[in-house]
Amino acid sequence: MQEKRYFTLEEANQCIPELVDEISLLRAIRNLLAGLHAEVTPLLEVVSSNGGSKHTAALLKATTRFQEVLDRIADRGCHLKGLDPGLVDFPHLRDGREVYLCWRMGEKKIRHWHEIEDGFDGRQPL
Secondary structure, X not given: OOOOOOOOHHHHHHHHHHHHHHHHHHHHHHHHHHHHHHHHHHHHHXXXXXXXXXXXXXXXXXXXXXXXXXXXXXXXXXXXXXXXXOEEEEEEEEOOEEEEEEEEOOOOOOOEEEOOOOOHHHOEEO
């Protein structure tokens, strides 16, 4: 099991450019998966085990890629809370207790934090 990481504000802000790219990629893959799912579902109902189709292979590849990006974000120690609007929490120690630095897609840098139990609605300015 990986040791818990706590971010400084500077470390968390340094992650933002990559997170923008990764969340954008996840959104694109999600859209691709939705389209493929719509195409594959009727095929799977008709054809159960004839080796699949090009759509099935694309669906598996996209699913794998999606999971790889999620894993990369998690391995960094970030907590992706949602693709829309693109929320990420960073474990942080504030006055000796664990809280989250909170960032949302479109924000240039982290300007908020919240208690772990409070979530986005409990955001407070730094």
